[in-house]
Amino acid sequence: MIQDELKRGDVTKSIQCYMHGNGVPEEAAREHIKNLMREAWKKVNVHRATASPLSQTAIGIILNLVRTAHCFYQHGDGHGSQNHKTKHHAMSLLFDPIPL
Structure with missing residues (x-):
């Protein structure tokens, strides 16, 4: 995943910084x-x-921002990834009816 991000010209991420700073593998x-x-x-x-x-109200807004970021990036780069997994998940949450 990191190699794909670097090919797209992304900036160094926390995982890469930790890898290089501590000499550990990506996993x-x-x-x-x-x-x-x-x-x-x-x-x-x-x-x-x-x-x-x-x-x-402020706590609720902050908590919702944290939840959104977690959902968006919990399986990798939900923004730059070309697999559309995050896009499908977001569209499902927003537009698909919830079965009762």
């Missing part, structure tokens, strides 16, 4: 980034459940 770097994301979600959920100086 190990991906697992490390996934663990960072899990820890970040834990923090988001803690802040969602505790008192905050932000309004519930």
Whole structure:
């Protein structure tokens, strides 16, 4: 996946930075980034459940932005990828009826 991104002229990503900075293969770097994301979600959920100086509206907006980014990039590059998996998923969420 990284090679495809580099061919398109994308900038260096967190996975690549971690690979080069720590001398680890791509799979190990991906697992490390996934663990960072899990820890970040834990923090988001803690802040969602505790008192905050932000309004519930602001917290809801921030949480929805995080959810959107996670959904968009959870299986790789949901923006630059040519496999249309993310596009199909988004279109399904927005336009396909939910069976009851």
